[in-house]
Amino acid sequence: MDKWWGNQGKRLKPHEGLDLCMYQTHQNQTLFLDEQTKLPSMYDGLILKIMDDFIGKSVILEHRLNKNGPSRFCTIYGHILPLSGLYEDKAVMEGEILGTLAPPRNLQRNLPPHLHLSVVWISSNISIQPLDWDSMGKLKGLKWIDPLSLI
Ligand SMILES: [Zn+2]
Numbered sequence: 001m002d003k004w005w006g007n008q009g010k011r012l013k014p015h016e017g018l019d020l021c022m023y024q025t026h027q028n029q030t031l032f033l034d035e036q037t038k039l040p041s042m043y044d045g046l047i048l049k050i051m052d053d054f055i056g057k058s059v060i061l062e063h064r065l066n067k068n069g070p071s072r073f074c075t076i077y078g079h080i081l082p083l084s085g086l087y088e089d090k091a092v093m094e095g096e097i098l099g100t101l102a103p104p105r106n107l108q109r110n111l112p113p114h115l116h117l118s119v120v121w122i123s124s125n126i127s128i129q130p131l132d133w134d135s136m137g138k139l140k141g142l143k144w145i146d147p148l149s150l151i
Contacts, residue, residue: 004019014137016118016144017078017117017144017147018116018117018147019114019115019117020033020117021113021114021115033101034113035081035100035102035103035113036100037101038099038100039097039098039115040094040095040096040097041061041077041094041095042075042094042150042151043063044091044092044093045062045063045064045075045091045092046061046064046089046090046092047059047087047090048061048062048088048128049131050088052132053133054133055102055104055105056078056081056102057078057080058076058077058078059099060076060128060131061075061076061077061092063075070123071121071123071143072121072122072124074122076116076117076120077115077117078115078116078118078133079102079113079115080102081099081100081102086098086099101113101115117151119145119146120136120142120145121143121145122142123142125141126141
């Protein structure tokens, strides 16, 4: 529920992922991600949906771990500007660039550019097309995983 930016108060609702805005080089330099930062897919996958979020777009990818299983294993890359060649149903390979970080909008000056990363099992009963961030926060049938356990 905690904000890491601005007044560092509480969020309006629980955060379903991990926000990444800095990294450390091999020389122990800490640098900020910026709008030039290229964002690769963590795994081979299929783009299920590209949707608006409150900063840029979010891309939902499915990774076929268990074909015909009861749930789809998905990663979601939020607050990005997807490359123009991305489209729903496109297959992507691990390491393939999905886009760059979206610049925060005017009202979000105290919010540095950052990647929102979510990892989630989505029940196969749930249709992907109507999903948005609001409904994903409320629906049963989504099991969120801490991305730090995978990266
Ligand atoms: Zn976030």
